[in-house]
Amino acid sequence: MDGFDASAYLRRLGLSDPGPPSVAALHALHAAQVERIAYEALDIQLGRLTSIDPYDSAARITAGRGGYCYHLNGAFALLLDALGYEVTWHRAGVQGRQAAEPPGPAPANHLALTVRGLPAEDCPSGVWLVDAGLGDGLHEPLPLSEGEYVQGPFRFRLRRSAAAPGGWRLDHDDRGAFTGMDFGMRPAVVGEFLDRHRYLSTSPDSGYVRTCTVMRRDAGGADVLTGCVLRRVGVGAGRREVLETRTEWYAVLADLFGLTLTDLDDADRETLWTRVRGAHEAWSAGRDASGPPEGEDSGPRRATDAVSGQDLA
Template identity: 30%
Template sequence: MTKLETAFAPVAPAVDLDAYFARIGYDGPREPTLAVLRAIHQKHPDAIPFENIDVLLGRPISLDPAAIDAKLIGAGRGGYCYEQNGLLKRVLAALGFQVEGRMARVLWMAPAGAPPRPRSHMVLAVRVPGDDAAWLADVGFGGCVLTAPLALFSDDVQATPNGDFRILPIDELGGERQVQADLSGRWSPTYQVASGAWADVDYEQANFYTYAHPSSHFTFSLTAGRTTPTARYALKNNRLTHRDATGALVDQRDLSAAELEAVLRDVIGLPVEPDWRPLLEKIVAWGSAA
């Protein structure tokens, strides 16, 4: 690398690895290997839930690394894709992995024939040093989050601790690939990954849209989830969906405000604050009106 290239080379913001690993309960090796990537990828969605509570409380979402670390690590909170995968990106880079941010178009639960949504989901393309294979890492996709990295350019069915996935080519010329989840024998598209890396600053506009624009569903509905080694829990407003590790439906029910508060605390794993209660009551009303 020349002196000029060195001067302008991006520097990954620091992250407290000890604090992060304590947060997710990981005490294994700290080397850039596929085994380490898999171990971290499984533990993160169990320990750090997906949630948009701050958006519904009218609080802006900062992508500043210090703010993300204070929220997701220090305060025991969760977040959405830009926070979750932004944190994982810095952790993996600190361990010596080669990591690129990518952007994806969400297809999950889109009605048939619906117009395409804008690209709004952050994912990661990860490479182990000395290996050209690219791995898709994503710890920020709510109730259908990955719990293992996927080989980005393999068409094969890939098993994870929480269900099977596959990634199929959609646009051979542009290199777009569609991630699909096996839902009890039915392949359902989750999102479509675009080619090309995004710089950290590129996510600022998409993040602003996500937490501030009135058409963003995060501004008018609760989305929260946690995925454990044995189950997936997802909240859409006050409706709790519980699936087992294979993706099979175990239970689905609507919650009262008191039940919603208990689920956020005891199932999703959030440190529920007393001033959330008016919001939770509003969320229950939204669910009843749907």
């Protein structure tokens, strides 16, 4: 495939040749993607509008960066296609914890994927929900059929969607960063996400603009960095640490999330840290004055703001 280096991408995932398309290989690829490629939107904190062309997103990932759903699932779809999988893009909508109703797929604030042609005992239709862009969402693909599924500490539910006629609804665990995700079955293309990507990257009402959140999923749960607050969901839960210095913050990005950020010069790093630290101090001042909202002590805003890209607080 011209302009795409599948071997370099696989090296980024820590995988060699996964072999021909299979259920086992798809699960291994998905798990490696969410474990090795961080969910992040750091460029938005720097005021930069990134490309969501899948070839650009794949180059971004092979160079050591992560991204959010348009980057992560767009690039992952490109890899799967290059490896021989039958993969389809879908317009989707993520519902944040504070939203009364699911947005449905109309605003296209999320890109979801399905893979066809891989029947298995638990998936006789051969259609799988593949989504590496949900932060603390799926660790491995799910068979696209109604039911409840457990992955590590999280329980998911797949059912028919009321917000996307003919489509599907993924309900997240109550401990997750978002309530659920609805998607339609009509195939989508990158152009259908451009307007929303611009809004999510530039609007002062966007959760990505308001909050710096980085996440990484693994088999036992998820690591979440919200502003300067690092916490763990799932195995090892209860760990919560405030990163007080620039050195600590960048060390966590590199060591825990795999983000060495070699593409940022020292001025960029100082700008990014100053913005993140300033938001954290503003949140801390407000929290000291009024106390945290009930059940909330994780950071300047819930991570759900970043997953849905909306101001839900």
